[in-house]
Amino acid sequence: xxxxxxxxxxxxVAFVGIQFIPTTxxxxxxxxxxxxxxxxxxxxxxxxKLQVSCYDCHSNNTQYPWYNKIQPAAWFLEDxxxxxxxxxxxxxxxxxxxxxxxSKLRSIIKQIEGKEMPLDSYTLIHTDAKFSKAEKEDMIxxxxxxxxxx
Amino acid sequence: MNKLKSTLGIIAIAFIxxxxxxxxxxxxxxxxxxxxxxxxxxxxxxxxxxHDNSDGHHDGEKKEMAMSGDGNSQAVLNDYFNLxxxxxxxxxxxAKTLGATLATTLENxxxxxxFSDTQKTELKDIIxxxxxxxxxxxxxxxxxxxxxxxILSKDxxxxxxxxxxxxxxxxxxxxxxDGGSAWLSxxxxxxxxxxxxxxxxxGKVQKEIN
Numbered sequence: 001x002x003x004x005x006x007x008x009x010x011x012x013v014a015f016v017g018i019q020f021i022p023t024t025x026x027x028x029x030x031x032x033x034x035x036x037x038x039x040x041x042x043x044x045x046x047x048x049k050l051q052v053s054c055y056d057c058h059s060n061n062t063q064y065p066w067y068n069k070i071q072p073a074a075w076f077l078e079d080x081x082x083x084x085x086x087x088x089x090x091x092x093x094x095x096x097x098x099x100x101x102x103s104k105l106r107s108i109i110k111q112i113e114g115k116e117m118p119l120d121s122y123t124l125i126h127t128d129a130k131f132s133k134a135e136k137e138d139m140i141x142x143x144x145x146x147x148x149x150x
Numbered sequence: 151m152n153k154l155k156s157t158l159g160i161i162a163i164a165f166i167x168x169x170x171x172x173x174x175x176x177x178x179x180x181x182x183x184x185x186x187x188x189x190x191x192x193x194x195x196x197x198x199x200x201h202d203n204s205d206g207h208h209d210g211e212k213k214e215m216a217m218s219g220d221g222n223s224q225a226v227l228n229d230y231f232n233l234x235x236x237x238x239x240x241x242x243x244x245a246k247t248l249g250a251t252l253a254t255t256l257e258n259x260x261x262x263x264x265f266s267d268t269q270k271t272e273l274k275d276i277i278x279x280x281x282x283x284x285x286x287x288x289x290x291x292x293x294x295x296x297x298x299x300x301i302l303s304k305d306x307x308x309x310x311x312x313x314x315x316x317x318x319x320x321x322x323x324x325x326x327x328d329g330g331s332a333w334l335s336x337x338x339x340x341x342x343x344x345x346x347x348x349x350x351x352x353g354k355v356q357k358e359i360n
Contacts, residue, residue, distance in 0.1 A: 097275035103282065103301055110297060 018071040026081045028060040034094035035059075046142050050090070053118050053129040057084030059091045065125060080119070098150050105147040109140055222259070223313035226280075229255045230306050231336055233287065237299055237343035238350070242292040249287030249295070256281045269312050276312075280305040296327075296344050303333040310334070310359055318360050324353040332356060 031038065037047055056062045057080055067073045088104055096104065111117035112131065123130045131139065229252040236245040261273050283302040287295045310319060323332045327344035335341070340353045 097278065099275045099279045099305070100282070103279050106301065 015071075021071065023071075023074045023078050025064070026060060026062040026078075026085075027064075028091075032060075032091050034092050036090040036093040039094045040146060043142065046139060049131075049135055049139060052126070053131065055090060056126075056129075057081050057122070058088050059085075060089065061091075080122075102147055102150050105143050105150075109143050109147075112136060112139060112143075223309060224316055225255050226252070226259060226306065226309065227315060227319070227334075230302070230334065233284075233299070234333060234335065234343045235341075237292070237296060238341045238346055240292065240346035242295065245292065245295050246288050246290075249284045249289075253281050253284035253288060256284060265312065273309065273312055276305045276309050280309070299333070299343060300328060300331045303331070307332065307334060307359075315359060318358060320355050321357040321359060322353050323356040324349075326352060334359075 033039075036042070036050070042050070062077075062081055064077075068077050088108070093101070108117075113136075118126075118129045118131075229248065233245060233248040233252055236248050256277050259277055261270050261277075265273065280302055283298040283305065286298045287302070290298070307321060317336060320335045320338055321332055322335055322340055323330065324342055324344055326349070327342075331344055333343050338355055340351050340355070342350055342352050345352060
């Protein structure tokens, strides 16, 4: 019993302790001119879907869920966002060359088609980020058109 | 004490749940692409797609002869051919290593000042794009590697169009992979990097590049 108590206390202290380790928040008030939505003509429904399903990890501004304030969840989030932005940052879309835009669009299509994106871990909580069959088709049609127009 | 324990228990469980939920990674990529291909293969008559594979000549033999220096486009081509051979051999691990090698070679590629400004910009874009694909190849499973290899092949082909090549290079084409996909080879023989052993000889020579 005593051991349990000690373990519990250690855990509690550790848990409280890690809350003080600072994390970088991915937040920004301004949308740069290079943003995907600003340089392309994107239909409202597609805009909304991109915002909800993609922008949290693929832009400079994340709508943080409540649990991000608790460690170590915040670390995992931070990691995902960093990785997501490295791969594709919609805010910086127009800084890419046409060739890279085409590559990115191709990857977007593959990822959505293959249900690799949005991540399951993300849609588990953000249920609205999931793609319905129709939404998926619309998105792929739109991205394909954009790719072909490059 | 009991209360404290159960409170802690609840915290711990909540905590573990959140942790699990937020970091559960998506690892089920592999099957999608594969499934499609094998379905397709049943409907297509393969005998028509076999070309030029009779003499059994291997790419590897020629590869040795190619120049290998660094900082030039020929080195990029060599790395690309090695990578292609790994994909032909269905060797995921080797392709990873070679993808990384190619990425490094691309990063070190110096664009000669002999090119026009347009060509320089074009080359810069090509290299940037190719590096990204090579890096992905260095990190992923084989289906994903092949997806990236397709675009990488386009990049390398466009590069060769500007830089030229010391040896004759063959542009080959497989009509089945992802709506039709091309790659480059040093040999006329078809050895399909998109399907490997599954459909080794699917494809044809599309173009000779000198």
